[in-house]
Amino acid sequence: MAIVATTTKFSVYGRPVLAWIVGLLFFFPIFWLVLTSFKTDADAVKPEFLLFFTPTLDNYLNMTENYDYWRFATNSIITSVFATIFALAVGIPSAYAMAFNPSRATKDVLMWMLSTKMLPAAAVLYPMTFITKSIGLFDTHFMVIVVLMLINLPIVIWMLFTYFKEIPKDIIEAGQMDGVNTWGEVKEILIPLAWGGIASTALLCFIFCWNEAYWTVRLTTTEAATLSKLIEGNRAPEGLFFGRLSAVSAAAVGPIVVLGWFCQKQLVQGLTFGAVK
């Protein structure tokens, strides 16, 4: 009996306290980043654990004045939104075909798609830059959108496939009996039923697009440069200006972290990858 009593005590008091400690520990680096972004550069490198100081907005003002933050942010939003939309537009029909009309090759096609994500980007950087420059698409929104879409398409299709497979086949077949055509099946039956899954997929795709930092940095210079490029340009020569660096970083990750907070219910319920039976 004694053992049972102690376990209950632990789960009543110990577990919540431990959970809070772990949660705060995981969040601490982000908190520190935001805090540092309000310090002057001199305060930021002081060798003390500086929690209370005179906050300044200089770093943010400097960033919007000298670095054209809004252009980078707008580019990030445009490219991520359109890449996500296109990935869904191509991915939904594809996942529908695989889930409801599978052939013997479906599993292999799916695994092959995922394997394209394992190709080392660094190996094809040179040919890719060469091609995009020679067809005049270097540093254009279009190119960034296409590349972001292609990078995320395998994960998008796979996630959608796992959601669609949970939908009973009978429902789709009943639609076919009623003479609904394929487009109608997708629009009237599939999308409403799998709405939660589609939303989670879109959210994850958007996060990955926003955070992509290999191609977006290397296929752009100014016109289509995203926030990744802003970070890339700021991290090297001004390494010791922690205040400025933190402000740029916080402004780059801020929008996506806040979006993640608002959508966390969707992520908690939706991010199954077919793991829940």
Place this chain on the structure above:
Amino acid sequence: MSNRTLPRLLQTPAVIMLLIWMLIPLSLTLYFSFIRYVLNNLRRPEWTTPSFSNWRGFGNYEFVLNSKDFLFAIQNSLLIVGSILFLTVILGVLIAVMINKAFPGQGIVRVLLISPFFVMPAVNAVLWVNMILDPVLGLQGLAVAGINDLIGSLQSAPGVGWFFSLWPEVKPISFRATQTSAYAVIIMVTWQWTPFAVLIFMTSLQSEDQQQKEAAVLDGAGTFSQFRFLTLPHLGRPIAIVVMIQAIFHLSLYAEIEIVSRGNGNKNLPYLIGEFANNNIGAASATGIFAVILANIVAIFLLRMIGKTLME
């Protein structure tokens, strides 16, 4: 059967796009890997344009295999990916089980926990390496100084001072050396991807059979054996999925390596390719082909692991 043709055709746009996305760069890489192709060479300007007349056969492959960095880069890639997978799965399971039951502030703790997953890799690296792990300017330096101060004041304490004077002074670790910067990469990526594991395990735990658990409690099963014999088997499939997705992402890890280990010798395979590509495209392409082979070996392992359950 003909009414199945159209639905099946719907997957062709995706297949064709990915095929092009894979084949064009891959065939160019293959071509470059067999010729002499450099960006700058004053004595042999003909090597700076790709052409079949610069055919080198397997010369680039030999060059890469003989370079001292190649084996190290492969080892290091596997060390980094393997350690991250190990740590994120263990931490992910423990945290997911810990926050699964309701407690005051559960929602807030969940938000705090998953936040790192949204952070850009480049920001992640800049933040950790400069502001947290740096031995002088980062919090690590402060923590070490604090511990030393504490030990120092204990040494002058009456009675027990002699005991603490036996303690050595704690020294801060520099995460900029070759080996330690690999650890820095492991730490920061684990911080970022543990939330992903937690998210997936949490979702899976919500579907755990509660009646089975109650029955186990009635039979006198303790917390540990419930975890060992009910929860862990239930998490088998999500663990496989977390391992697979992370392996796909971390094999091509680049930004973190680049920022943490600027020229200090710590490299993984993608970073080595990037180094070669500064001038020697031929060698970079040959390394790229090796990386493709490595990725395929890993992919076959993963396929064995979860391929079967995927289609059930």
